[in-house]
Amino acid sequence: MTDAIAVLDIGMTNKKVALYSAELEMIAERKRVFPPLMHDGFETHDLAGMEEWFLSVLRDFVSEFKSTYRIRAIAVSTHGATFVAADGEGNPVAPCVYYTYEPGSDFHERFFALAGERKALQATTGTPDFSALINLGKGIFLIKERYPKAFALARWFLPYPQYWSMRFTGKPAAEGTYIGCHTFLFDWEKNQYSSVADALEIRARLPSPLGEPWEVLGAITPDIAARTGLAPDTIVTFGIHDSNASIMPHLATMGYRDFVLNSTGTWCVLMHPATRYHFEPDELGKVVFFNRSAWNTPIKTAIFLGGKEYETWINLIAAIHNTTPKSLPEPSKADYARVLAERTCFILPEIVPGSGQFPGSVARAVERGARFTLAQIERGGPLPEFLRDTATAQAVLNTSIVLQTEVALIRTGLTVGTEILTEGGFRNNGDYNSLLASAFPENAVYLTDLKEATSFGAAMTALAALRGIDPIELSRYIHVEMSAVAPMFEPSALAAYRNAWRALI
Numbered sequence: 001m002t003d004a005i006a007v008l009d010i011g012m013t014n015k016k017v018a019l020y021s022a023e024l025e026m027i028a029e030r031k032r033v034f035p036p037l038m039h040d041g042f043e044t045h046d047l048a049g050m051e052e053w054f055l056s057v058l059r060d061f062v063s064e065f066k067s068t069y070r071i072r073a074i075a076v077s078t079h080g081a082t083f084v085a086a087d088g089e090g091n092p093v094a095p096c097v098y099y100t101y102e103p104g105s106d107f108h109e110r111f112f113a114l115a116g117e118r119k120a121l122q123a124t125t126g127t128p129d130f131s132a133l134i135n136l137g138k139g140i141f142l143i144k145e146r147y148p149k150a151f152a153l154a155r156w157f158l159p160y161p162q163y164w165s166m167r168f169t170g171k172p173a174a175e176g177t178y179i180g181c182h183t184f185l186f187d188w189e190k191n192q193y194s195s196v197a198d199a200l201e202i203r204a205r206l207p208s209p210l211g212e213p214w215e216v217l218g219a220i221t222p223d224i225a226a227r228t229g230l231a232p233d234t235i236v237t238f239g240i241h242d243s244n245a246s247i248m249p250h251l252a253t254m255g256y257r258d259f260v261l262n263s264t265g266t267w268c269v270l271m272h273p274a275t276r277y278h279f280e281p282d283e284l285g286k287v288v289f290f291n292r293s294a295w296n297t298p299i300k301t302a303i304f305l306g307g308k309e310y311e312t313w314i315n316l317i318a319a320i321h322n323t324t325p326k327s328l329p330e331p332s333k334a335d336y337a338r339v340l341a342e343r344t345c346f347i348l349p350e351i352v353p354g355s356g357q358f359p360g361s362v363a364r365a366v367e368r369g370a371r372f373t374l375a376q377i378e379r380g381g382p383l384p385e386f387l388r389d390t391a392t393a394q395a396v397l398n399t400s401i402v403l404q405t406e407v408a409l410i411r412t413g414l415t416v417g418t419e420i421l422t423e424g425g426f427r428n429n430g431d432y433n434s435l436l437a438s439a440f441p442e443n444a445v446y447l448t449d450l451k452e453a454t455s456f457g458a459a460m461t462a463l464a465a466l467r468g469i470d471p472i473e474l475s476r477y478i479h480v481e482m483s484a485v486a487p488m489f490e491p492s493a494l495a496a497y498r499n500a501w502r503a504l505i
Helices: 047-064 105-115 118-125 136-146 148-153 160-169 195-199 222-228 242-253 306-320 333-342 374-378 390-411 430-439 453-467 471-477 492-504
Strands: 002-010 014-021 026-033 037-039 042-044 069-078 083-086 156-159 216-219 235-237 259-264 268-273 289-292 298-304 345-348 364-367 370-373 419-424 445-448 482-484
Touching: 002 047, 002 160, 002 453, 014 047, 014 069, 014 453, 026 047, 026 453, 047 069, 047 160, 047 222, 069 160, 069 242, 069 453, 083 136, 083 160, 105 118, 105 136, 105 195, 118 195, 136 148, 136 156, 156 160, 160 216, 160 235, 235 453, 242 259, 242 268, 242 289, 242 298, 242 419, 242 453, 242 471, 259 390, 268 390, 298 390, 306 374, 306 390, 333 390, 333 492, 345 390, 345 492, 364 374, 370 374, 390 430, 390 492, 419 430, 430 445, 430 492, 453 471
Parallel strands: 002 069, 069 235, 259 419, 419 445
Antiparallel strands: 002 014, 014 026, 037 042, 083 156, 216 235, 259 268, 268 298, 289 298, 345 364, 364 370, 445 482
């Protein structure tokens, strides 16, 4: 029997439990989607349902692989911008609200009146003024306002990975990749919790000191051992933020090469490892921020809901044609050339206003100057004619996603020669990638073959904890193949369309 590692990979859409060998080979994986639970008009996470499923899958893994593998360690990776208000035993005392909830402009103004001026906060905490609740600070402020009794009862405000780690070990914790990721709660200059923690009156209820993602938090509780069949000495790490988990294999193997990881999914997260934490003056007020890597180094980051944008529009296009997205015929290079040359049809962001690189933009289609908002189209309103042509519609959509990616890449500090590595969902969209290569003729664009990068990175932290080493020493287990992407057009082909698209925004 050989050692194995279990990973809870908790995305906003898919929840996964993966099993890895001690050589970081995936042995098994289970996935499930949990619809939100409605509570007082809020979409909230089904924490109890998720926990029961996680434990049942672990129990199945223990039974299925009992003759070959023994699970020795568990790591947790989760999506960002989420926390749980918990009592001293780690039980939730308030709903875990989806970060996509938009509380309105008055709420945001009240938050900044309490927390401080927007650009000053961005400069110190690395956090831009996102819409909705796309940071822990605003999420905690919502609980403080809407559930004051629960706020008062909470012993801990746990970052999402550490909520799950506490459920397995009974021990509270916090670590740098999550607290340092657009939360308003981390002061990059002082390397400690920020003044916003004091303004919210929660500093004493944030676990301290910040640990490392591969530190051992503790062994599983007797209850978890009994419910899963795991050995009582199974260790659990502190946990890690998903984007920082996905970039770990590249940081461990790329050495000093200059690269941006274009991690694509519901969110497109573009991460550029930096030598120092620094904003240029004209970057303050823009949707650009810093992640804190597993090694506590700055990663300049820009995000947008690329996968959600694509999925929303492609499903709409398919519905118009009474088919499925996979059944839509692919556009040709000539279709793209025509769209770029005519410059009459456009799809503009943002599906969730204020979530990406164009916070003032409303999701809409534009055709020959006529404006069709997505909301109107979804309510059965007038359709732009180009959506009735599947080739044109897909060419316009892919071009829109590429132009959003282009802006995000530039805002991460990409320069001539910086390599662009695309992984995740858009890796399988050939048109997107060849258009992206067209937009950056002085930057090599690659597709990586690293599947389930978030789970893999989290597994690295568990294996490092099990062996008592730094994850950088696991590089011999990391084999990332990179295939170069050829451009679809000369860069000049995009110039006029890009200008017209940006002018509409």
